[in-house]
Amino acid sequence: MSAARPLIEEPVFLGSGDERLFAFLHPAAQAARGTIVMCHAFAEEKLWSHRVYVTFAREAAQAGFNVLRFDMRGEGDSALDFEQSTIETRIEDTLRAIAAAKNRWSTHDVVLVGHRLGGSIAAVAQTRAASDVRAVAIWDPILDGEDYFGQLLRSNMTTQMATQGKVTRMRDALIKAILDGEVVVVDGYGLTADLYRGIAALRLAQREELFQGPALLIEVPKGEQNAPSEPLRVLASTRPRLQLALEAEPPFWRETKQFHKRAGGFTADTLEWLNGLTT
Incomplete structure (x- = not known):
């Protein structure tokens, strides 16, 4: 060797x-x-x-x-x-x-x-x-990938609770917002519609x-x-x-x-x- x-x-x-x-x-x-x-x-x-x-x-x-x-x-x-x-x-x-x-x-x-x-x-x-x-x-x-994306969104809901005292948008509402063009932030990273579709397809x-x-x-x-x-x-x-x-x-x-x-x-x-x- x-x-x-x-x-x-x-x-x-x-x-x-x-x-x-x-x-x-x-x-x-x-x-x-x-x-x-x-x-x-x-x-x-x-x-x-x-x-x-x-x-x-x-x-x-x-x-x-x-x-x-x-x-x-x-x-x-x-x-x-x-x-x-x-x-x-x-x-x-x-x-x-x-x-x-x-x-x-x-x-x-x-x-x-x-x-x-x-x-x-x-x-x-x-x-x-x-x-x-x-x-x-x-x-x-x-x-x-769809399930994984849902896990990512839990962090956003945790942030909602910490900053607003309650969760105002659950998983489905967040996904709808993303598909409508909103960039939803999770741990400082912006999740877009293209990212959602790509991850969900995996x-x-x-x-x-x-x-x-x-x-x-x-x-x-x-x-x-x-x-x-x-x-x-x-x-x-x-x-x-x-x-x-x-x-x-x-x-x-x-x-x-x-x-x-x-x-x-x-x-x-x-x-x-x-x-x-x-x-």
Whole structure:
């Protein structure tokens, strides 16, 4: 086995102007065994997860994988304001990141590792990237985008209670307002009609083209759950190359009392699965 090299991290911009993506390249610290493109979570969840992503990229590079992590447009240091971005721009950005990774490390197939809504985007991007993507892994997958959007709106209702002493607009009223052209703010991020429609359309269990190749879905158990949930089991029953795992990972993608630097369970499961792909 080749000796490990010192870790190198290179910030780069892909493209320019309204197309510009900010990315970090993490070359493998030893003879490369594959290439990973990371797809981050959405809005505030991305913010709280940033340190975990950095740690995972470094650990994967140390384990022999090239890693490209990037900011989708509308978030981080990439182009566009948040309200200008859509699910489609995020899918396009993922495809551009895949192409950049292939160009930089030309001899290795790409594996997408996505978190939360970023995992949904990765799954769709894989179907469009054809042979450029070998497999996809998703941390805490979101199967139903409509339900996820409703979860986002709960934060707005909490803000209503804090500022007005009562909730004056419930979920359905907020969605109607968004579809009528209002930008509804959740945790400082403006949710638009285009974002709502794009997220609501991400119903992974209903899309037969997804997860036909190697895939790993790592679920976070709820309550006393000790096995993958029924929706995931049903999904896996028709996709023989889909693997399921369960990890009681703390919700580092939310504001918690503890600062989370790494996701030990997600990382271990993902690297073990990747090792299986490369042997």
